[in-house]
Amino acid sequence: MQILNWQSLDETAREAALSRSPLVGDENLEQNVASIVNTVRLHKDAALISYNQQFDGVMLSELKLSQTEIDTACSRVTEDIKQAVAQAMANIESFHIAQQFEPVTVDTQVGVRCELRSEAIEKVGLYIPGGTAPLISTVMMLALPAKIAGCEQRVLVSPPPINDAIVYAAKACGITEIFQVGGAQAIAALAFGTESIPAVDKIFGPGNRYVTEAKRLVSQDSRCVVSIDMPAGPSEVLLIADRNANPEFIAADLLSQAEHGVDSQVMLVTDSEDLASRVDIALSRQLEALPRIDIAKQALESSRTLLVADLNQAALVSNRYGPEHLIIQTQSPRELLKKIRAAGSVFLGAFTPESVGDYASGTNHVLPTYGYSSAVSSLSLADFSRRFTVQELSADGLLGLGETVMTLAAAEQLDAHKNAVQVRLDSLGGQ
Incomplete structure (x- = not known):
């Protein structure tokens, strides 16, 4: 993989380093x-x-x-x-x-009950x-x-x-x-x-x-x-590693995504130039043993290793990229996790290959790709339901809230909204 020093790149070069291949494969x-x-x-x-x-x-x-x-x-x-x-x-x-x-029920004020339900x-x-x-x-x-x-x-x-x-x-x-x-x-x-x-x-x-x-x-x-369910693009992984990480593990993790397809992308972000070199050697050796070598080799051509000043900068780079899969192989992965803001699914530590999430750890492997993890969540049980709100007011509740609603409706010049409250308050008479 191409090795780039993040510190020496200007903003345009950084954008290019984190770029993905176009989603559209042909103009038609x-x-x-x-x-x-x-x-x-x-x-x-x-x-x-x-x-x-x-x-x-x-x-x-x-x-x-x-x-x-x-x-x-x-x-x-x-x-x-x-x-x-x-x-x-x-x-x-x-x-x-x-x-x-679990349904949510809140009495926002006396006589005003609001609920959040799911079906x-x-x-x-x-x-x-x-x-x-x-x-x-x-x-x-x-x-x-x-x-x-x-x-x-x-x-x-x-x-x-x-x-x-x-x-x-x-x-x-x-x-x-x-x-x-x-x-x-x-x-x-x-x-x-x-x-x-x-x-x-x-x-x-x-x-x-x-x-x-x-x-x-x-x-x-x-x-x-x-x-x-969500917008999607080719498979991708970004791996953050420090100098103590195992280069064989890293190479295996990168190749596990590269073999998905020629448009897959893998990224290594590390503060160790020595580790980057050792990973490159491991990649070349492991690649030769793969049945899908041609696919993985082509995917690696559009993949990169980024050398950063420290792990704090690695987290910033990762958040900017917003990977589908994020692997953290550092001495204190949970400390770095606190700084992660955008990722589809995160894999912590040397003994948590991305493969376990793909198959059997229990988390869902349907994840946002192409940077959508900055705003889109990984698939969960909530995606198979829709949530809706319920509200119920007693007469006392409307008496306590009605004036506020009518004031705001009048300010928006929506008189029918105001009237829907007013006719009910009028019906309550001297209550």
Whole structure:
């Protein structure tokens, strides 16, 4: 990786050092995705079947997996995968159950009660990428919170042919509606509905740039009412290390993100030039042993090591970048954690590789990327519900609050607002 001294960079060079590759992979992306979305909206299942053949080389007459197909796929899954899924599910369930919302009730003044309540989103669509890396873990990260939150209809889509382990994880997580369709066309199906696939209220899940663009388009389309989990871009990690960190551990962590895709980005921020050099050597050696060497090597070409004056400056650089994953391998990682303001998920200490969060520690791996962590939270149980307020006033409550409301309404020249209070106060007469 290219090594840059942060202290010697001017502001323009610092911006460049923290820059990411453009999200759009080709200039016709929006137009092409819009065409797919519109075709699915108009032609529904017929369009999906055609796109399955065009993009995935699979001809299907039925998009939904039957119970027999689900059971057959599950029977082919090896016992070690089943055991791994079971342990991961237990941890993910434990962490997300602990996030269950408790209603809030406050009497703001005598006779005025305000509440904050929560209800599960009724219908959710879960997109699970296939391709070169079928994401079994993403099934658990989406399906379990949806189940715990109480979402009544949970629909899973994934490109055909769906990986057996994805089907097994889906069944284990209580998913009964599994559809073989991927890409932008799957997002369109979830947004508008087809003869087979029901329209949902919210779409969750990562995907390639076509999926990401489709999610953006349908969330802004007035012809459907659907929201999305979060904006997203390529995978990324930033690792803060001091001179005592293990260069082999660091190289392994950086490569674990680099192998995701050629547009992934990894960053090392350290106050030790010697460590930076040792990490570079370790990267070269470990890279050669990876089956996905070509992908990781290309990702490293747009990745950087930044040399900083101290760990305080490292925290400032990290906050400015706002990484999806932040790994802190220093002598006192929790002390540095106090200075972190923007990160999707944080991994503390030498024995906490980013991989554990991806699979089985219990936290959710659906995270904001591309710097969105400065304002967008990592996925949690709250994303599968919506919150609303309730207020209830007694007659005494309105008597005590009415004059204030009428004064403010009059100041805003909204007489009907004022009158809605006045007619009630008049009805109370001499109370």
